[in-house]
Amino acid sequence: MLGDVAALAKSSVPLLRAYRGGVEPALRERVMVAVSRANACQGCTRVHERWALRSGVTDDELRAIGLADLAALDEHSRAAVVYATERAERRFRAPPSPEVEQVARNHLSPAALEQVDAVARAMALANLSLNTLSAMIAASGRSRRDHPVFARVWELIASRAVAAQDRAELLAGLHGDVIEVGAGTGENFGHYPPAVRLVVAVEPEPRLQRRARQATAHASVPISVVDATAEAIPAADASYDAAVACLVLCSVPAQPVALGELRRVLRPGGELRFYEHVVAHHGCVATLQRALDDSGLWPRVGAGCHLSRDTARAIEEAGFAIEQCRRFLSGPVPHIAGVARRLA
Numbered sequence: 001m002l003g004d005v006a007a008l009a010k011s012s013v014p015l016l017r018a019y020r021g022g023v024e025p026a027l028r029e030r031v032m033v034a035v036s037r038a039n040a041c042q043g044c045t046r047v048h049e050r051w052a053l054r055s056g057v058t059d060d061e062l063r064a065i066g067l068a069d070l071a072a073l074d075e076h077s078r079a080a081v082v083y084a085t086e087r088a089e090r091r092f093r094a095p096p097s098p099e100v101e102q103v104a105r106n107h108l109s110p111a112a113l114e115q116v117d118a119v120a121r122a123m124a125l126a127n128l129s130l131n132t133l134s135a136m137i138a139a140s141g142r143s144r145r146d147h148p149v150f151a152r153v154w155e156l157i158a159s160r161a162v163a164a165q166d167r168a169e170l171l172a173g174l175h176g177d178v179i180e181v182g183a184g185t186g187e188n189f190g191h192y193p194p195a196v197r198l199v200v201a202v203e204p205e206p207r208l209q210r211r212a213r214q215a216t217a218h219a220s221v222p223i224s225v226v227d228a229t230a231e232a233i234p235a236a237d238a239s240y241d242a243a244v245a246c247l248v249l250c251s252v253p254a255q256p257v258a259l260g261e262l263r264r265v266l267r268p269g270g271e272l273r274f275y276e277h278v279v280a281h282h283g284c285v286a287t288l289q290r291a292l293d294d295s296g297l298w299p300r301v302g303a304g305c306h307l308s309r310d311t312a313r314a315i316e317e318a319g320f321a322i323e324q325c326r327r328f329l330s331g332p333v334p335h336i337a338g339v340a341r342r343l344a
Contacts, residue, residue: 014111015118022115025055027077031116032123033057034065034081035088039127046294079107084120092121147303151207158185161247162275167191170275170337176241179265181230181258182248184208186215189223199223200240202233205303230258235265242271249276249311251304259318263342272320272340277333279308285332307333315340 018028029052036045049062064072070081083104086096095101104113154161162170168191175195180188183201185208192199201223203209209227216223228234230245230252243262252258262272280286289307292298299306316322325338 012118014114015122017111018115018119023080023112023119026052026057027080027116028119029055029057030061030065030073030077031080031084031119033062034085035120035123036127037066038085038088039124046296050294051291076107079104080112080116083108083113084116087117087120088124092124147205148207150301150303151205154208155185155211158187162187164191166275166337167246170246170273171244174242174244174271174273177239178242178244179233179235179240179262180244180246181233181262182245182251183212183225184247186212186219186223186225188244188246189215189219192219192221192223194220196221200235201225202228202230204229231261233261233265237264238267240265240270241267242273244273246273246275247277249274249314250306250309251302253304255309255311255314256318259314259320263319266342268342268344270342272315272342273338274311274315274340275335275337276309276311277307277330277335278311280334285334312336319343 014022033045033049033052052062053059058072060072061077064070065081070078073081082100083096086100090096096104104116108116167188171188171191172193173195174193176197178192178196178199179202180199181202183189183203186201189199189201189212199219199221201212203212203225204227209225212225216225226234230248231254243266245262249255249258266272279289286308293306293308312322312325319342320340321343322338322340325336327334327336329335
């Protein structure tokens, strides 16, 4: 892979030109979809199919690329796709066949062909990286709950992910019995008010679970950490006065199920306190969020985290009425924090 990176670095100038007024965006995306399909990288294929549609590529053209039936493409695109695919299949260690190269030179200028080659090389490296990561995760035999790398990173950044003042505001006024899902390292524990009788903290990740148990020693209210998931809360119906979800609804595999469980264990009229990052309303941030989710890479790296969820809407659809909701930016990422009440 280091050789691939070095080769890509050498082609950085034509690659930059391909994105700054060089080959047309639709042609560039056709090449990327074709190379991703050739390399069997489903995540990259999904991302670039979406970008291709936004760049003017038609559904028929995408279908043609997928079936390797390129009659639906114009001559320039067909030449570029065949050239890029053959280069990718040969891992860029050998030129394409003389026939393929000649057709490409007949339909593309030398500068355009150089840019197509650079785009294909960059896409192939992205495919290789994602496929390698997926294989490593599959070979590890790791439990769906076990995210050791992410857990170590989260231990370092958890205290800064949400300001202490915001945690205190999130939990202010709670009382009675509280269920917190995705407790992480237990950063919230020190902010529960004295009127809380008991907190049951759900955390499935083993390393974070241990840290959360250690954090209970510094809490001013009784806290019990349990090994469970938000989709299967070990509690009877209507057994809690309030629920807390803080930077967790982005990562639960089935958000509607998790919210349904929170509603189930809350008493009628019980509160859901939430603090979550969410999808942007529009613009390049939302596009990037969706692309990262669709690639599959971000959820794998972030222990299931999804950047493009509309969590406020999901809360309402799960049978809650949002009474307070503050929307704000933390860096470039939109967040929401507020209170929702379980409907009867």
